[in-house]
Amino acid sequence: MSEGVVRLGGVTDFPPDPVIVAGLQSGDEEVFALLLDEWSRGMLRLARSYVSTAASAEEVVQDTWLAVIRAVGTFEGRSSLRTWVYRILVNTARRRGERESRTIPVSSVGGERPDGVPPERAEGGPEGAALAGEVRELIDKAVGTLPSRQRAVITLRDMEGYGSDEVCEILSISPANQRVLLHRARAAVRDHLAAYYDGKGGP
């Protein structure tokens, strides 16, 4: 388990790209496993922006890694390795998402709006270090209702902690567009949370 891994969006305790690329190209399995364990969580989340189920996202991530294995010999370092891998992921996920949208009725895809009566919360409020389970669920749901472009940006920026430059490069969007998408996504999540806390009488 990599529970204790510090995720700052940067390359924490991580070998620099040339070392990793050389390791991959020479068949160093430890290097591949390191990469797999470090990046797959974020990749699953990002893939989920474009496809309709967690299982589908897992297949996208698997296909992406298989493509990386095939193509790493051609990696030229024009972007960071992570950006290169994530761009492959986005292309793979988008194609699959488009295929799904032609075959799956939209009504079976979206999450329900969390307008129901929220379950009672124990005394103590949300100021603990761990995010209260129901707030977590609420945010998950809110993110699940976002359009895929907004969801991709908020996933990379706020859930994974990537900088705006890298996000623009991964998603091939302008900085201004990125900011608009991020802002709309955040405002929507904030609205969901505010509605929840209004119902609870605070904070």
Added chain:
Amino acid sequence: MNCDEFAELVTAYLDDALDDSSRPLFLDHMARCSGCTGYYGQFTAAITALGELPAPGLSPQTRSHLLTAFREASSEKPE
């Protein structure tokens, strides 16, 4: 600056992307408007909460499938 304009600029402010003329207006509005101060607090709380969501990883089957694929691809390649 009114409250709607303020709300539209929170992300730009947080990204330090407000221009020199908007930034003081944004801060001035926040200092005078308790509603927008509250909105700003909720907005940043949402961002913090997003960063604390747990992320599930790959299933053990997929992970081991990929490690095998990597090993096979490497053994096929002449060094």
